[in-house]
Amino acid sequence: MVNNETVRPPLRGWLTMSFGLLAIVLGAVWALEGLNYLTNHLMSDQPVWVAVGGGVAVLGLVLIVLGMRRREAGRQQQV
Numbered sequence: 304m305v306n307n308e309t310v311r312p313p314l315r316g317w318l319t320m321s322f323g324l325l326a327i328v329l330g331a332v333w334a335l336e337g338l339n340y341l342t343n344h345l346m347s348d349q350p351v352w353v354a355v356g357g358g359v360a361v362l363g364l365v366l367i368v369l370g371m372r373r374r375e376a377g378r379q380q381q382v
Contacts, residue, residue, distance in 0.1 A: 315377035320370030326363030330356040 333356030335341050339348040346352045 316370035316373030318370075319373060320367050323363040323366030323368075323370060326366060327360050328363075330358070330360030330363060332356070333359065 332341070333346065333352050335356070336344050336346040337349055337352030337354075337356055341347065
């Protein structure tokens, strides 16, 4: 059973969740810059970056949820 090609690797969904985490961090930084908490930047005190950052952070949450669902689906297929 070493070369059994029907067994899926246990690391499903990790890339999606990694991109989701990156999007949350990036979105939070953009939102904080737009709210002028991080000063001396080109994006400071510009409301458009609050909206863009919030949207990117929400997209990151969606990616994490999708990655978790893929991991769970992979675990159920192995059983």
